[in-house]
Amino acid sequence: xxxxxxxxxxxxxxxxxxxxxxxxxxxxxxxxxxxxxxxxxxxxxxxxxxxxxxxxxxxxxxxxxxxxxxxxxxxxxxxxxxxxxxxxxxxxxxxxxxxxxxxxxxxxxxxxxxxxxxxxxxxxxxxxxxxxxxxxxxxxxxxxxxxxxxxxxxxxxxxxxxxxxxxxxxxxxxxxxxxxxxxxxxxxxxxxxxxxxxxxxxxxxxxxxxxxxxxxxxxxxxxxxxxxxxxxxxxxxxxxxxxxxxxxxxxxxxxxxxxxxxxxxxxxxxxxxxxxxxxxxx
Amino acid sequence: xxxxxxxxxxxxxxxxxxxxxxxxxxxxxxxxxxxxxxxxxxxxxxxxxxxxxxxxxxxxxxxxxxxxxxxxxxxxxxxxxxxxxxxxxxxxxxxxxxxxxxxxxxxxxxxxxxxxxxxxxxxxxxxxxxxxxxxxxxxxxxxxxxxxxxxxxxxxxxxxxxxxxxxxxxxxxxxxxxxxxxxxxxxxxxxxxxxxxxxxxxxxxxxxxxxxxxxxxxxxxxxxxxxxxxxxxxxxxxxxxxxxxxxxxxxxxxxxxxxxxxxxxxxxxxxxxxxxxxxxxx
Numbered sequence: 001x002x003x004x005x006x007x008x009x010x011x012x013x014x015x016x017x018x019x020x021x022x023x024x025x026x027x028x029x030x031x032x033x034x035x036x037x038x039x040x041x042x043x044x045x046x047x048x049x050x051x052x053x054x055x056x057x058x059x060x061x062x063x064x065x066x067x068x069x070x071x072x073x074x075x076x077x078x079x080x081x082x083x084x085x086x087x088x089x090x091x092x093x094x095x096x097x098x099x100x101x102x103x104x105x106x107x108x109x110x111x112x113x114x115x116x117x118x119x120x121x122x123x124x125x126x127x128x129x130x131x132x133x134x135x136x137x138x139x140x141x142x143x144x145x146x147x148x149x150x151x152x153x154x155x156x157x158x159x160x161x162x163x164x165x166x167x168x169x170x171x172x173x174x175x176x177x178x179x180x181x182x183x184x185x186x187x188x189x190x191x192x193x194x195x196x197x198x199x200x201x202x203x204x205x206x207x208x209x210x211x212x213x214x215x216x217x218x219x220x221x222x223x224x225x226x227x228x229x230x231x232x233x234x235x236x237x238x239x240x241x242x243x244x245x246x247x248x249x250x251x252x253x254x255x256x257x258x259x260x261x262x263x264x265x266x267x268x269x270x271x272x273x274x275x276x277x278x279x280x281x282x
Numbered sequence: 283x284x285x286x287x288x289x290x291x292x293x294x295x296x297x298x299x300x301x302x303x304x305x306x307x308x309x310x311x312x313x314x315x316x317x318x319x320x321x322x323x324x325x326x327x328x329x330x331x332x333x334x335x336x337x338x339x340x341x342x343x344x345x346x347x348x349x350x351x352x353x354x355x356x357x358x359x360x361x362x363x364x365x366x367x368x369x370x371x372x373x374x375x376x377x378x379x380x381x382x383x384x385x386x387x388x389x390x391x392x393x394x395x396x397x398x399x400x401x402x403x404x405x406x407x408x409x410x411x412x413x414x415x416x417x418x419x420x421x422x423x424x425x426x427x428x429x430x431x432x433x434x435x436x437x438x439x440x441x442x443x444x445x446x447x448x449x450x451x452x453x454x455x456x457x458x459x460x461x462x463x464x465x466x467x468x469x470x471x472x473x474x475x476x477x478x479x480x481x482x483x484x485x486x487x488x489x490x491x492x493x494x495x496x497x498x499x500x501x502x503x504x505x506x507x508x509x510x511x512x513x514x515x516x517x518x519x520x521x522x523x524x525x526x527x528x529x530x531x532x533x534x535x536x537x538x539x540x541x542x543x544x545x546x547x548x549x550x551x552x553x554x555x556x557x558x559x560x561x562x563x564x
Contacts, residue, residue: 001523002530004361006368009528013361016524020488028331029488031324033360039317040365043310050366054353061343061353071336071343078315079286079295083322084332086288206302206311241283242298246291248284 010037056198063197067159069103073199076100076245077208091226094136095273098230099247102217104157105149109170117184118171124153124186127256127264131182133175133220134271140179141272144222147172148185150215155191187256187264188214188232190239203244210244213237218270225272232268292319338480345479349441351385355481358382358527359490373508376418377555380512381529384499386439387431391452399466400453406435406468409538409546413464415457415502416553422461423554429454429501430465437473469538469546470496470514472521485526492526495519500552507554514550 004012013033020026039045045053063070075081081100089098112118119126133144149170151157158168175181192210195203203210215231233240233253240248256266286294295315302308321327327335345352357363363382371380394400401408415426431452433439440450457463474492477485485492497513515522515535522530538548 001525001528002532004364004368004528006365009361009365009368012528016490016528017488019490022487025487028325028327029484031321035317035321035324036360036362037365039313040362040369042313042317044369045310045366047366047370049310050357050363054351054357057339057353058343058346058351061340062346064340064344069336069340071339075332075336078318079291080318080322081332082286083288083291083319084327084329086286086291087322087326088329202311205304205307206299208298208301243283246283246286246294246298250284 006041010034013037060198067104067106068194068197070197070199072101072103073193073197074202076102076247077193077199077203079246082246091273092136094271096228096230096270097249097251098228099249099252100231100245101219101229102245104151104159105147105217105219106159106167106170109147109149109172110167112171112173112183114173114176114180114182115184116171116173118148118169118173119184119186120168120171122152122158122168122186124169124189125262125264127185127187127266129183129185129216129266129268130180131268131270132179133181133222134179134269135225136271136274140175140177141222141225142175142177142179144175144179144181144220144225144272145172146175146181147217147219148183149217150185150188151191152186153189155189160194185216188216188234190214190237193244208244209242211239211242212244213239213248215247216266220270220272222272225274228270228272230270232266288323292316295319342480349386349388350476350479352479352481354383354385355475355479356484358384358529359475359481359485361528364528373555374418376553378510378512378552379531379533380510381531381534382513382527383511384527386433386441387429387499387501388441388449388452391429391431391454392449394453394455394465396455396458396462396464397466398453398455400430400451400455401466401468402450402453404434404440404450404468406451406471407544407546409467409469409548411465411467411498411548411550412462413550413552414461415463415504416461416551417507418553418556422457422459423504423507424457424459424461426457426461426463426502426504426507426554427454428457428463429499429503430467431499432467432470432497433473434468435471437471442476467498470498470516472496472519475526490526491524493521493524494526495521495530497529498548502552502554504554506557508557510552510554512552514548 060070133141158166214234214237220228234256254268256264342352415423440448496516496519502510516538536550538546
């Protein structure tokens, strides 16, 4: 295996991976190598461009820390995140649709009682959020674990502020015995994804805007159901048709009416997808 | 642009990049998005695999520092580095062939006079290296800038040792008025690429060995000639046909005879590719 050229090297690399014990890993590596090589050949990648790519990926990795995930953001703006979701969620009609996870989820969010104010001091107009967690047949799902998180009116999540300990506009709640949930927070506003890193450089160089339409993140877990990761968007947001991360689904857009006192309300029901029961072999 | 699915999202992402001012960047991004999406669809990437990929790339970026370039190493073991070199170096017959740059080059290497010992204390059997820097027509190229670097007999480059200031088995020299160069160093030995990072995990999971055949790195610069980045390999090395980074070219293999006193010699002439002179329009 010497003197490999641009036409022979791909087969040689695939052959080198031939002894991979895990068949799924082998399938993924083979496809990755094939597409990566095809990409380089298609554009006739130069040495300088290769080095720029190396440096770009390195900078992206080094922008990541406990509170920032620049590779997720890159995957989001390239449409890979939404594509992966689409590939994996052919749910039955009637289930709430999933959308992107985003880079700002925190494992360690505070637990709240129903009715509490998860804003916890975050800036924004007050909003009362409510709804139900339901099965496909409309049965309430009690005690479902509900993670919510969102940006404040300045378009920033708590983790984007410099003060290490700020935990605002995020929390964990449980639906009640009738599947209901409700909590106070602030109204969601459109905001730009962070542009102070490699993803921002890409958007600038390609003249893409960084805005996401206003949304509130939800992750809902209940035993016997598939985890639901989604958003609820605000009707009439000007970025609904040009979301920087391609995440908008019509069924996830809700009315967020403004009340006489200047506060908002939003009501949304989530329908979870049951995990199929294993059928025992006869 | 709502409700994108696995079949419609790629076009939507490409359309979002449509206003990219730099046509070359647009070409590269379009091809990258197309191949990235095709890869995800081909393997039907799962949510968990996507997240593993995000974490793998993040870890690779975070393994990089001033002395370690894990993304170059990843590119090397996936054959992308050697493919890029092959795509860009259709040199005239007779020119020395290029090979991979590798992750261990240092901008700040010490300068040496011809004849000096660049090993500077690195462990290994002594070796006297000599040869000429030539044009395609066999003319000597005087005062060419010659960077050399290599691993020691334990298979480690200086930058892989914990002591920050170690600079060994690397240096910068100039060819003399007759295009000749010569210096002392240690003999090159086969060694494994570093496996204490994400690239090592990949090789382990895919049952690939990490070995590279013995080689001495050269980078040669001279005004009017294309930069040459290459190696000289040792004949009869057991890894010549399974180099972990696919870099071996038959024309880069030299004899490194062992002398009566236990030292080695190696002689190799480098032939540089002239940069075409610009023809002025009539």
